Amino acid sequence: MADQAFKIPEYREFPTIPALVPGAMAHSKPYVANEKIQQEMGFPGQLVDNWEEKAIEKFGELLGKYRSLKVFMDSCVHCGACTDKCHYFISTGDPKNMPVARQDLMRSVYRRYFTLPGKLFPSLVGARDLTREVLDEWFSYFWQCSECRRCSVFCPYGIDTAEVTMAARHIMDSIGYGQKYSNEIILKLNKIGNNLGLPGPALENTLEGLEEDVKDDTGVDVKYPLNVKGAEVLLVTPSADFFAEPHIESLIGYGKVFHAAGISWTLSSYASEAGNFGLFNGSYEHMREVALRVRKAALELGVKRIVVGECGHAWRVAYAFWNTLSGLGAGAKDPFAIELQNQLDPRYMQPSHICEFTWDLIQQGRLKFDKEKNDHRIITFHDSCNVARASRMGNYPGGQFEIPRNVIKAVANNYVEMAPDTICESTFCCGGGGGVLTDDLIELRVKGAFPRMEALKQVADGQGVNFMATICAICKAQFSKVLPYYGFDMRLVGGVHQLVSTAIRLGDEQ
Numbered sequence: 063m064a065d066q067a068f069k070i071p072e073y074r075e076f077p078t079i080p081a082l083v084p085g086a087m088a089h090s091k092p093y094v095a096n097e098k099i100q101q102e103m104g105f106p107g108q109l110v111d112n113w114e115e116k117a118i119e120k121f122g123e124l125l126g127k128y129r130s131l132k133v134f135m136d137s138c139v140h141c142g143a144c145t146d147k148c149h150y151f152i153s154t155g156d157p158k159n160m161p162v163a164r165q166d167l168m169r170s171v172y173r174r175y176f177t178l179p180g181k182l183f184p185s186l187v188g189a190r191d192l193t194r195e196v197l198d199e200w201f202s203y204f205w206q207c208s209e210c211r212r213c214s215v216f217c218p219y220g221i222d223t224a225e226v227t228m229a230a231r232h233i234m235d236s237i238g239y240g241q242k243y244s245n246e247i248i249l250k251l252n253k254i255g256n257n258l259g260l261p262g263p264a265l266e267n268t269l270e271g272l273e274e275d276v277k278d279d280t281g282v283d284v285k286y287p288l289n290v291k292g293a294e295v296l297l298v299t300p301s302a303d304f305f306a307e308p309h310i311e312s313l314i315g316y317g318k319v320f321h322a323a324g325i326s327w328t329l330s331s332y333a334s335e336a337g338n339f340g341l342f343n344g345s346y347e348h349m350r351e352v353a354l355r356v357r358k359a360a361l362e363l364g365v366k367r368i369v370v371g372e373c374g375h376a377w378r379v380a381y382a383f384w385n386t387l388s389g390l391g392a393g394a395k396d397p398f399a400i401e402l403q404n405q406l407d408p409r410y411m412q413p414s415h416i417c418e419f420t421w422d423l424i425q426q427g428r429l430k431f432d433k434e435k436n437d438h439r440i441i442t443f444h445d446s447c448n449v450a451r452a453s454r455m456g457n458y459p460g461g462q463f464e465i466p467r468n469v470i471k472a473v474a475n476n477y478v479e480m481a482p483d484t485i486c487e488s489t490f491c492c493g494g495g496g497g498v499l500t501d502d503l504i505e506l507r508v509k510g511a512f513p514r515m516e517a518l519k520q521v522a523d524g525q526g527v528n529f530m531a532t533i534c535a536i537c538k539a540q541f542s543k544v545l546p547y548y549g550f551d552m553r554l555v556g557g558v559h560q561l562v563s564t565a566i567r568l569g570d571e572q
């Protein structure tokens with residue numbers, strides 16, 4: 063990694079607040095979406111002539127629609143509690159990566175156009191016109207936020223910078239200034255059914271190949287079914303699970319769990335993606351389109367349960383938004399939603415996370431493990447932001463922290479926690495969430511991973527940790543890429559169900 067064009071942060075003896083380096087990341091910008099992508103998304107192809115007027119109009123619309131945004135614009139007291147909580151600030155020292163400064167990029171414009179003092183005496187209240195320079199600053203620094211919500215945990219007012227970021231991105235999309243990576247992914251999903259653009263026949267081939275591999279490995283006919291009508295469970299999982307390493311190891315594990323428990327299940331080629339990048343752009347319309355695919359697949363296949371695979375932001379969308387977006391779960395009143403609510407089995411949480419599903423089976427004694435098969439691993443767990451701070455598992459507070467750890471401890475003997483201020487609610491982002499998992503932002507990604515790498519190094523050096531489990535497709539992809547920059551093997555990261563897969567007894571081994 064000696065030839066990269068940027069400096070990798072160096073491990074520190076004691077984590078301290080970094081010295082300020084103004085403008086350190088001002089050059090960091092993702093590629094702008096081209097005209098074709100923007101238009102297919104329903105946005106202007108390029109920056110519209112009257113973009114300032116349109117941006118303020120959209121801003122006003124969002125302030126009227128989302129009361130939280132208005133409250134966040136008005137309530138910051140600049141106490142500074144959030145300043146050193148963002149992984150991008152810690153690793154770059156760029157003051158504009160302080161959460162409060164990121165919010166102020168938008169708040170200064172809010173003051174100018176939506177408050178009386180800002181209209182009358184802009185310079186006295188820190189109000190700014192939305193100039194091209196300010197817009198470019200938005201594009202740079204709102205694409206340096208992974209929407210991880212760590213800062214909001216420390217804010218006495220609960221101000222959620224992630225929501226501010228989403229609103230800014232939404233405004234930029236609406237005036238023709240979208241980000242290439244996220245918008246391209248949303249389009250692929252809408253056209254083909256998944257983020258990777260993997261068509262149905264290719265998916266079928268992949269799953270057949272997987273069945274052969276698992277048979278060779280275990281001697282057991284574990285099935286990875288696709289589009290099976292009448293199956294009990296529809297599994298919606300991130301498409302990276304179908305081919306990427308280490309993701310596929312978790313998919314193998316899910317199949318083994320269903321097999322060992324004797325529960326029929328299916329994947330859907332139409333809804334072959336749990337990820338939902340509409341969240342990252344703050345676009346509820348796009349988020350809804352993706353969610354509706356899951357509803358349609360569930361209705362067509364006649365399943366009784368919907369289970370979501372290991373993906374952080376997908377679980378957030380499923381847990382927090384599916385009900386109002388599409389009637390998955392409870393809440394919506396349109397005929398399809400009511401049909402679905404009548405179809406799904408009310409005895410189960412709908413949707414369920416795969417960790418909840420596996421943990422329920424473990425508690426019922428329906429799964430058996432040879433834990434010593436994981437003895438070559440000393441395991442730690444990286445809580446993924448969207449699971450930790452934006453959703454829950456089980457029906458009690460903190461279930462999202464306990465249940466994945468319970469599953470790990472049920473299948474493995476050696477478990478170690480990382481430092482308390484880097485896990486659970488205070489977990490650090492992997493550095494690649496929220497739509498920044500693209501190679502044009504590799505510097506940001508590598509630097510953003512630094513606080514997690516420091517915590518990992520502590521337990522790797524101190525307790526010999528050699529496996530970091532996580533339940534997020536983005537975390538897995540991000541860590542596989544950035545671990546080598548910090549002197550670790552890329553195979554150090556893997557899924558919780560990879561560990562389940564190693565230890566589970568299938569019941570009919572040869």
Ligand code: SF4
Nearest residue numbers: 148207208210211213
């Ligand atoms: S949401 Fe996360 S990435 Fe964004 S400013 Fe807060 S801590 Fe930083």
Ligand code: SF4
Nearest residue numbers: 138139141142144217
């Ligand atoms: S912690 Fe909250 S109130 Fe304090 S500066 Fe940060 S956003 Fe503003």
